[in-house]
Amino acid sequence: MTLQEQELAAVFAELAGTAARDPLDTQNLLATLVEGGRRLFDAPGAIVQYAPNGSAVQTDGTDPGMRALAADAATWGEGPGHDVRTTGCALIDVDVTTQPTRARWPRWTARAETLGHARVTALPLPAKDGPAGALVLLSAPDGRLDEKALSLARSFADAAAHTLSLQREVSESRVLAGQLEHALSSRVVVEQAKGILAAQHAIPLDEAFAHLRRYARSHQRKVASVAQDIIEGRPIPMEP
Known part of the structure; x- marks a missing residue:
């Protein structure tokens, strides 16, 4: 060489x-x-x-x-x-x-x-x-x-x-792994919030999620952010 x-x-x-x-x-x-x-x-x-x-x-x-x-x-x-x-x-x-x-x-x-x-x-x-x-x-x-x-x-x-x-x-x-991890974490938070809403208001899980999504859209927020509020004990009003 x-x-x-x-x-x-x-x-x-x-x-x-x-x-x-x-x-x-x-x-x-x-x-x-x-x-x-x-x-x-x-x-x-x-x-x-x-x-x-x-x-x-x-x-x-x-x-x-x-x-x-x-x-x-x-x-x-x-x-x-x-x-x-x-x-x-x-x-x-x-x-x-x-x-x-x-x-x-x-x-x-x-x-x-x-x-x-x-x-x-x-x-x-x-x-x-x-x-x-x-x-x-x-x-x-x-x-x-x-x-x-x-x-x-x-x-x-x-x-x-x-x-x-x-x-x-x-x-x-x-980057992809980080995005997937974030998506999974957000999904877990949303599922927990759905359960809390369903229990609080005696409604089905799909109705709880529809309410969660409606509230987020009307307040121009992300669903996961609203869900985090619910998990941390900050209730959101039920909207028609």
């Missing part, structure tokens, strides 16, 4: 470790991703855009200038990160200083050149439902990636995308 491959394995481990430690913190994982890209490919700067399933774009960069460029590019809707994130097609070793590139990304190229970058490679971060983001590696005029480095960079981007997808699935599962 070469030194670069060893470094690649170490960065993969860091990505997995970050996702395990902070399963709901995508921003921390993005920071690990861009720093890993900078280290692995000796890039003076790296930025990332991430917006799975059409969500709001999250960005990060290896230094304040890169972070500002990543955030502004997402707002502008231009630059290699935006193009790769929206098309899923990689951009390899693009010369930032050429007129066609300046015409294509006027604000992005002006800022990149100001920051001292002349070449850019942008790789997609794929997901099951289409491209989810882009990893952008910036370099000086002589900072080209050879074929081996480019192959490793693609592997790195794919592994990072997979880790991000797993983290997203964990996050969504936790």
Whole structure:
């Protein structure tokens, strides 16, 4: 295993470790991703855009200038990160200083050149439902990636995308579990309140629930909130 491959394995481990430690913190994982890209490919700067399933774009960069460029590019809707994130097609070793590139990304190229970058490679971060983001590696005029480095960079981007997808699935599962728990808790509260009303007024359970729901609607409150009042001993008047 070469030194670069060893470094690649170490960065993969860091990505997995970050996702395990902070399963709901995508921003921390993005920071690990861009720093890993900078280290692995000796890039003076790296930025990332991430917006799975059409969500709001999250960005990060290896230094304040890169972070500002990543955030502004997402707002502008231009630059290699935006193009790769929206098309899923990689951009390899693009010369930032050429007129066609300046015409294509006027604000992005002006800022990149100001920051001292002349070449850019942008790789997609794929997901099951289409491209989810882009990893952008910036370099000086002589900072080209050879074929081996480019192959490793693609592997790195794919592994990072997979880790991000797993983290997203964990996050969504936790949110769903929380929603189900809340729904179950609300159902229990409502059932208890129905029983209390039925006993207090000697009415069937379905009539008690109809009364509970009518009262909540007429007072623009949630049924579970009214039910909680009943359980806590705050009676509600019977309405026709």
